Structures are given as structure tokens and as C-alpha cells.
Amino acid sequence: MFDKPEAVAEIPTGPVPVPERVRELTGGRELVPIWVNGLGGLTFRDMGGPGNASASYVKWVAAGTPELDLAEEANRLGWARAQGAAVPEVLSHGADEAGSWLITRALEAASAVEPQWIAEPAIAARAIGAGLRVLHDTLPVDECPFEWGIPARIEQFEERVASGESPGDWHRAYRNFTVAEARRRLHDAPDPDRLVVCHGDACAPNTLLDAAGNFAAHVDLGSLGVADRWADLAVAAWSIDWNHGPGFDTLVYEGYGIDADPERIAYYRLLWDLG
Template identity: 35%
Template sequence: MLHAPPSDDWTLIDVGESDTSVYRRGDVFAKCCDLSGVQELAAERDRISWLAGTELPGATVLDWTESPSGACLLTSAVRGVPGDALPPASHHQAMRSLGVVLRELHDLTGCPFERSLDDVIATATDVVRRGAVNPDFLTDEWRRLQPSELLDQVIAERPYVESVLEPVVCHGDACLPNVFFDPSTLEVTGLIDLGRLGVADRYADLALTTIQLHDEWSADPAPFLEAYGVPDPDPRRLRFFRLLDPLTWG
């Protein structure tokens, strides 16, 4: 049974895949989970609080309740619209704004959270072992292979990635629905869904963001990469993290 918001005047807006539900009331969001999700939701709460202490835009934690049945996290709403709702005419400028903000995130220091490559690959190994890889997250090419074969490719490429590792503060799920924009100025107004925020290789974010721009906007990510400051990214690291990410959800 899911923990619920503190009153019944909330509108359910999303039911997640991990027994988490999101509600809204005015400018406040409530994310609620059952007992099995409390640790993960508390981790997201702590990451939201940490980022709110920086100069980067985002939500703030308003309240936290916990009971024997689960927990509920209340946060402020982030103004603007998610990236996947922007019209095509705005994509070029939005990509530049996103590149600037993602670089600012990556330049932060003092982050107490970490997503080491060891931990991420261990998560992927567990998901693959349980047969829990979601095929919807895989490309047509990758669906022709067994998830264990995809994991073998990751492990084979791991030594190279470790040899050029650049640890920075990463969002961890830097896809378009998790970045909000002012629809008029196209400036980034906030980053949401911070459950995976932590120190990791910068390409963990770059790989996911660039493939999202290609898949969701049919856009060449060059303006984003130029604004970020890596106009010629390493294709091996992009492919590595694009392959690793879908193996970690399940």
C-alpha cells in the first residue's frame, strides 16, 4: 500500500514503475512510495536539498513524512515546461541553454553523493541477472542481442572508460522531461528527478542527453555540445554510457 499525501485534495498525475505515485496540489508536488521505496525516496530528498543549496535552479524540499506503510516527499513545483513539451522552433536555443546549465552542474564541487562506475555496473549486472531489462529502453540493434551480451560489451569497454574517467557532479537521468525551461526566454528553470544525482563520469550525462535530443527532437546535438564546451565528444564513451544506462532500470 502506498503512503499517501497528508490530505485528500491532491490530484494524482503519475504512477511510477517502482511503486511510486506523484500528486500535485497547486505549486506543490507529493511523491509517495510504499515501504520498499523509502530508502530510494529519502536519497532523492537529500539530493534535492543539496542542489537547492547551490545556485542552480530546481525544486526545494517542503516536507517529509514517513510511516510503517511508506513515505511522502513534498517539494515545490519548478516553473516552466519540460523540455519534451517545447515546440521545434525553440529547440536550437533550448539546446544552448541546456548545455550551459549542464556544464554548471558538472562544475559544482563538494557533492556528498557518488555514482561510481563499480556501483552502476553492479546495478546493471543485477538487473540483467534478474531478467528485468526493459526492452523498450533498447535500440532495435540491441534488442537482437541478449541483455547478457550487451552487458559483456559494457564490461569489455570498461577499462578504456576508466582510463579516461572525468568525475563530475552528474544529474544521472538528464533526459528532456527532467529539465524545465521558461517557454519565453528558453532559459533552464530547473532540474527535477534527482534520485541518481552524484559524482560520476561526465559522459554519463552527455550520452543520455545527446541521444535524447536526437530521438525526441530529431535534432543534431551540436549546439548543446558547443555550449557545454565539448564540441567533439568521445564516441566510445558516448556509446558505452548509452548502452549501460538502459541496463540499470529494472
């Protein structure tokens, strides 16, 4: 059986309590829970209503979850949209003592992990690759104020180790490494292939497809920043394995228009899991 990372995000299969602040922000309307991430962040769909004709999505993160900074995500979405990227419009965001929220306008598109695209993995894989190529070709590296570079991500690895994390907490592919071996590999990074403005979380759920199965938009850009394009590509193709089953990862590269690069794929998957 294919082993996906632990604490992954997923579509909820049962009821999800709506935080009180989210109820207030949406006027008490009925909300549909559509996503729960590995750190407990929630996303709801608000179909709108009188005085709020547009449907929207509401992301919520409880206070004390520094890994999920919705204000920073709002900043990145606003910047990327201003540069012409296909991303949602931010309607509002804020925070109080209970948590933080981000509300974006709904798009006429569906996540690549919705049932119709889980049933069409080849279409989803190619669209994910094509979408990353559009993003990478659209956003201007020289004007990007955000970084997603290797040194900061290695610092996160060191923080995790210092907090008591051990190789037993890592993906199965890396559990035979010692901390020293993992550290050595992380510091032995390949030269950049092409610096781009990366999505930063290019997993399959964060690509939206139109009704014909073409790339439509990207969501969840909280880590967007400049990095080698393989930092996105390696994880996007890995995510196809987690979400759609093995055997379709090469179609992500095909959709992007690039041949697989085993050295960079191996490095950026290790960095993703440990950093």
C-alpha cells in the same frame, strides 16, 4: 522509427488514481497528475489553497520499490540547493507502510518536454546543455558526499543479469551483444574527461525552462553524484532523440560548450541502458 528505451517515464494521458496517503498530505485538494515513471512512481501538482499558499509537487513511490529512494533524493536536493544549484526546495518527505513521498515547492518554469518545448526542439536541446554546464560548474566535487561511479553501476548490471534479465531486455542497439560482450565493454571504460557532480538522470524531462526558453532549474536528482561529465551529457543528448526526435542531439553539446566525444558517448549510453 526511432527506438526509445522501454518502460520510460511519460506525461499521463488519462486519469491517475491518487494514493490515499497523498490525499491526506494535500488536504484532499484536487491534484493534477503530471508524471508516471517507468517503475510506477507518480508525481502530482498541488496548486495549494487556504493555509497552503504555495503550489507544490508531490512525488509518491509505493512500498517495495527500492530503485526509487525519495529520502535519498531529498538529501541530494538539500545538499545541491545549499551549494547554489537551481533545484526545488524540499518542503517535506517521509514514508509509511504504503509508500514514501517527497514534496517540493513549485518553480516558475516548465519541463523541456512540455508541448511548447516539444515544438521547439532546438531551443530545448541548447537549454538542456546549458543547464548541465551550470550544474557541473556550480557543484563542488571535493565536497560532494554522493557517488555515481562506474563500479556501482556495473554491480547493478550484474544484479540484473543474475535476476534473469537477458540481452532481449536491452535497448535495440545492444540486443546483439552477449552478456559476456556487454560485460567486457562495461569494464573497458574510457578515462574520465572531467569529474563533476552529475545530475544522474539528465533526461530532457528533468530540465526546466523559463518562459523565454532558457535553463531555469533541474528536478529529479535522486542519483546525483560524482562521475565523468559525459555520464550526464551522453544521456541528455540521447534523451533529446527520444523526446523531441532525432537530429538535435548535437545542440545539447553546443549548449554545454563542448564538442561531441563519440567514444565516451557510446560508453555512457551503454552503461545507462545496462547499469
